[in-house]
Amino acid sequence: xxxxxxxxxxxxxxxxxxxxxxxxxxxxxxxxxxxxxxxxxxxxxxxxxxxxxxxxxxxxxxxxxxxxxxxxxxxxxxxxxxxxxxxxxxxxxxxxxxxxxxxxxxxxxxxxxxxxxxxxxxxxxxxxxxxxxxxxxxxxxxxxxxxxxxxxxxxxxxxxxxxxxxxxxxxxxxxxxxxxxxxxxxxxxxxxxxxxxxxxxxxxxxxxxxxxxxxxxxxxxxxxxxxxxxxxxxxxxxxxxxxxxxxxxxxxxxxxxxxxxxxxxxxxxxxxxxxxxxxxxxxxxxxxxxxxxxxxxxxxxxxxxxxxxxxxxxxxxxxxxxxxxxxxxxxxxxxxxxxxxxxxxxxxxxxxxxxxxxxxxxxxxxxxxxxxxxxxxxxxxxxxxxxxxxxxxxxxxxxxxxxxxxxxxxxxxxxxxxxxxxxxxxxxxxxxxxxxxxxxxxx
Amino acid sequence: xxxxxxxxxxxxxxxxxxxxxxxxxxxxxxxxxxxxxxxxxxxxxxxxxxxxxxxxxxxxxxxxxxxxxxxxxxxxxxxxxxxxxxxxxxxxxxxxxxxxxxxxxxxxxxxxxxxxxxxxxxxxxxxxxxxxxxxxxxxxxxxxxxxxxxxxxxxxxxxxxxxxxxxxxxxxxxxxxxxxxxxxxxxxxxxxxxxxxxxxxxxxxxxxxxxxxxxxxxxxxxxxxxxxxxxxxxxxxxxxxxxxxxxxxxxxxxxxxxxxxxxxxxxxxxxxxxxxxxxxxxxxxxxxxxxxxxxxxxxxxxxxxxxxxxxxxxxxxxxxxxxxxxxxxxxxxxxxxxxxxxxxxxxxxxxxxxxxxxxxxxxxxxxxxxxxxxxxxxxxxxxxxxxxxxxxxxxxxxxxxxxxxxxxxxxxxxxxxxxxxxxxxxxxxxxxxxxxxxxxxxxxxxxxxxxxxxxxxxxxxxxxxxxxxxxx
Numbered sequence: 001x002x003x004x005x006x007x008x009x010x011x012x013x014x015x016x017x018x019x020x021x022x023x024x025x026x027x028x029x030x031x032x033x034x035x036x037x038x039x040x041x042x043x044x045x046x047x048x049x050x051x052x053x054x055x056x057x058x059x060x061x062x063x064x065x066x067x068x069x070x071x072x073x074x075x076x077x078x079x080x081x082x083x084x085x086x087x088x089x090x091x092x093x094x095x096x097x098x099x100x101x102x103x104x105x106x107x108x109x110x111x112x113x114x115x116x117x118x119x120x121x122x123x124x125x126x127x128x129x130x131x132x133x134x135x136x137x138x139x140x141x142x143x144x145x146x147x148x149x150x151x152x153x154x155x156x157x158x159x160x161x162x163x164x165x166x167x168x169x170x171x172x173x174x175x176x177x178x179x180x181x182x183x184x185x186x187x188x189x190x191x192x193x194x195x196x197x198x199x200x201x202x203x204x205x206x207x208x209x210x211x212x213x214x215x216x217x218x219x220x221x222x223x224x225x226x227x228x229x230x231x232x233x234x235x236x237x238x239x240x241x242x243x244x245x246x247x248x249x250x251x252x253x254x255x256x257x258x259x260x261x262x263x264x265x266x267x268x269x270x271x272x273x274x275x276x277x278x279x280x281x282x283x284x285x286x287x288x289x290x291x292x293x294x295x296x297x298x299x300x301x302x303x304x305x306x307x308x309x310x311x312x313x314x315x316x317x318x319x320x321x322x323x324x325x326x327x328x329x330x331x332x333x334x335x336x337x338x339x340x341x342x343x344x345x346x347x348x349x350x351x352x353x354x355x356x357x358x359x360x361x362x363x364x365x366x367x368x369x370x371x372x373x374x375x376x377x378x379x380x381x382x383x384x385x386x387x388x389x390x391x392x393x394x395x396x397x398x399x400x401x402x403x404x405x406x407x408x409x410x411x412x413x414x415x416x417x418x419x420x421x422x423x424x425x426x427x428x429x430x431x432x433x434x435x436x437x438x439x440x441x442x443x
Numbered sequence: 444x445x446x447x448x449x450x451x452x453x454x455x456x457x458x459x460x461x462x463x464x465x466x467x468x469x470x471x472x473x474x475x476x477x478x479x480x481x482x483x484x485x486x487x488x489x490x491x492x493x494x495x496x497x498x499x500x501x502x503x504x505x506x507x508x509x510x511x512x513x514x515x516x517x518x519x520x521x522x523x524x525x526x527x528x529x530x531x532x533x534x535x536x537x538x539x540x541x542x543x544x545x546x547x548x549x550x551x552x553x554x555x556x557x558x559x560x561x562x563x564x565x566x567x568x569x570x571x572x573x574x575x576x577x578x579x580x581x582x583x584x585x586x587x588x589x590x591x592x593x594x595x596x597x598x599x600x601x602x603x604x605x606x607x608x609x610x611x612x613x614x615x616x617x618x619x620x621x622x623x624x625x626x627x628x629x630x631x632x633x634x635x636x637x638x639x640x641x642x643x644x645x646x647x648x649x650x651x652x653x654x655x656x657x658x659x660x661x662x663x664x665x666x667x668x669x670x671x672x673x674x675x676x677x678x679x680x681x682x683x684x685x686x687x688x689x690x691x692x693x694x695x696x697x698x699x700x701x702x703x704x705x706x707x708x709x710x711x712x713x714x715x716x717x718x719x720x721x722x723x724x725x726x727x728x729x730x731x732x733x734x735x736x737x738x739x740x741x742x743x744x745x746x747x748x749x750x751x752x753x754x755x756x757x758x759x760x761x762x763x764x765x766x767x768x769x770x771x772x773x774x775x776x777x778x779x780x781x782x783x784x785x786x787x788x789x790x791x792x793x794x795x796x797x798x799x800x801x802x803x804x805x806x807x808x809x810x811x812x813x814x815x816x817x818x819x820x821x822x823x824x825x826x827x828x829x830x831x832x833x834x835x836x837x838x839x840x841x842x843x844x845x846x847x848x849x850x851x852x853x854x855x856x857x858x859x860x861x862x863x864x865x866x867x868x869x870x871x872x873x874x875x876x877x878x879x880x881x882x883x884x885x886x887x888x889x890x891x892x893x894x895x896x897x898x899x900x901x902x903x904x905x906x907x908x909x910x911x912x913x914x915x
Binding site for chain 1: 466470472473475476477478479480481482483484485486496497498499500501502503504505509512513516517519520521523524525526527528529530532556557558561565583584585586618620627628629630702703704705706707708709710711790792826827828829830831832833836837838840858862863864867868870871890891892909910912
């Protein structure tokens with residue numbers, strides 16, 4: 001059966017079985033990943049999958065079934081099981097009917113051009129990134145390149161019929177001058193036209209070279225310039241914490257703070273799945289609502305959580321079209337740009353630290369935002385407005401809300417970031433933050 | 444069919460793996476059920492070596508035509524990759540297995556309805572809330588999730604492995620937030636997990652466990668005292684020893700990290716190819732990695748390359764003893780694979796992973812460890828932790844922690860911080876307990892990310908003269 005027919009067939013079964021609401025999603029994906037290290041390809045991965053997800057509701061009772069075998073027989077059994085499981089499930093405390101369609105979607109976002117993904121071309125992109133880093137002085141290069149074509153077909157009992165074809169390509173590159181001197185850079189794009197792997201390799205190589213002969217940093221409180229990879233990680237934490245589901249569960253430092261000033265005037269963050277041509281753009285959410293731009297933080301004030309229909313009802317508001325059927329999530333985070341250059345930020349620091357990447361962020365308390373994270377790759381000590389030396393072995397041990405409140409300047413130039421450590425595509429500038437606490441291991 | 448066709452098309456090595464994972468997941472959020480989810484993920488993975496280049500492919504579309512197309516793409520990718528492979532990849536020698544592994548359950552998951560599962564979580568949740576309220580503390584943000592999983596795998600390789608396994612797993616993850624208006628909040632996360640049937644859940648006695656956790660959390664919130672930074676003797680509980688074993692011995696001992704294969708994602712290691720025999724800890728430190736422990740969360744008897752599993756000593760008497768290898772890294776090091784190749788799903792490449800990592804028990808009772816301390820702290824569990832990507836600088840922040848005075852436990856302490864280097868940590872250990880406990884965890888590694896089930900554990904251990912940080 002074609003994906004559209006699968007959706008129609010399953011939806012009909014769910015209705016016949018007595019579901020008050022149901023959603024059927026079919027996802028088809030083709031993906032190739034090339035991983036490399038020590039300037040060589042270590043493995044080339046290819047994936048082709050098609051799967052369905054059936055979500056059935058019987059008033060406050062909900063069940064979902066993932067289906068890998070898309071035969072008619074399995075789909076029939078799974079649809080019946082989903083409805084029966086929902087009927088037997090104990091009730092949740094909120095029931096919100098699915099959004100009522102049909103909806104109009106951004107036509108340009110529904111059918112993006114397919115990537116060709118020829119092996120030679122993908123390998124060629126990897127070679128160009130490796131060569132660019134080596135030309136900048138790196139000794140060895142590692143990373144991964146992923147090219148993906150996917151199609152999502154969605155039907156709901158809210159009369160939603162939606163289908164979107166999207167493509168994406170991403171590269172993450174780490175360059176080493178030695179085991180203690182390294183640089184990292186990433187790029188993501190929705191089309192080959194916007195994809196520049198050699199620039200990524202070159203930037204990682206330049207950071208690696210600049211970080212040669214690092215000295216141990218000294219713990220203390222410093223002004224810090226956080227590069228786009230670092231600030232994207234923090235912004236991504238804000239995006240995750242803005243999910244109303246996480247707020248409700250205590251996994252957020254934004255709980256109870258709507259319309260409160262929680263950050264510096266200079267900090268703004270939005271989720272915007274409507275940004276044409278960007279990696280994380282997508283025309284509809286998991287309930288079929290047309291996606292939109294939602295301001296999460298404006299001029300330092302928390303404006304909105306991210307909602308699906310259920311969390312919106314619980315919080316007495318409207319969905320922001322960020323469904324996840326269970327957990328609302330950001331699609332495409334955008335940090336508002338500033339008016340400075342990176343040189344302006346570094347030049348304004350008397351004594352501070354420039355951090356280009358970070359890794360392994362963990363919380364002591366999600367509700368207060370107490371956390372630590374480890375600067376990784378190139379890190380520099382700044383003295384009298386100049387980068388003085390390469391440093392390492394420090395950790396940022398601070399509080400998320402304090403850092404947001406201490407944002408003092410941002411660059412005009414921004415970079416899209418998504419990699420192992422930053423799960424949601426995030427457009428981030430470099431950011432100057434006052435008074436960040438850096439700690440260090442003893443012994 | 445896949446292996447034969449790959450061999451006919453010049454593959455030096457090929458491997459096919461069918462894997463099916465059948466899940467049932469329930470989540471109770473603040474006492475209310477969320478969506479009950481059933482999921483079957485199943486498909487076939489193929490790996491092939493051509494001219495020293497390695498290709499991996501997977502699909503859940505299991506028609507002959509699609510599998511042939513997949514194989515042909517894997518072979519082409521491997522060939523194309525070999526263009527920029529200077530050192531051809533090869534699969535080293537290993538004890539290749541043929542056989543069947545089946546973990547028998549006493550109570551099958553099918554015998555326990557979703558309603559009964561949710562009733563149990565509700566009982567546990569209520570017990571926690573009542574326990575905290577008895578001390579005047581609310582638990583406003585919390586969840587308990589319960590997942591059952593049955594994994595069936597068939598692994599075949601071109602050099603003769605053929606292993607069929609069926610392994611059930613069950614896991615509970617809990618998160619509690621204790622709140623009191625004058626004191627603020629403290630939070631606790633923990634996980635239980637075993638490779639067995641429902642009998643493990645019965646053994647865990649979740650209502651009692653959550654009740655106890657909630658009571659202790661409420662006590663931490665209301666009565667734990669902040670501490671100043673100072674050098675102290677420290678006793679670490681099994682939960683902390685487990686995470687240390689995993690992060691500060693297991694990860695640095697993964698041979699693919701040593702070779703730089705994970706450099707851009709999970710990172711590298713402070714160890715090098717020459718580090719076998721290197722002194723990193725005191726003589727009493729022995730860290731073990733063992734997939735073969737019955738009921739363990741990381742249990743397997745053959746890895747995903749069909750190699751027979753065995754117990755490995757990562758650190759023996761304070762010295763690096765052995766790395767974790769798959770067949771690819773073993774070939775580079777000129778050793779035999781020690782069966783560390785694991786994949787979390789059909790659509791993920793098998794890579795070097797831990798299974799169950801722990802400090803081997805010694806001969807001290809907990810009371811004996813405490814008796815030897817004039818002024819110190821006991822850190823029973825933790826919340827925040829991280830370690831750099833060379834696995835050299837780590838931070839563990841205690842949650843349930845006590846002052847030790849003259850060998851006796853005194854009041855609760857708030858968030859003692861251990862921020863220390865790996866050799867500094869292992870070298871400070873002077874005594875090891877005789878008890879042992881394990882925690883379940885999902886270990887993240889690889890690209891795409893593979894969160895794989897592991898146990899971390901150990902006995903209580905004692906460290907001397909460690910710099911402890913505090914938050915006042």
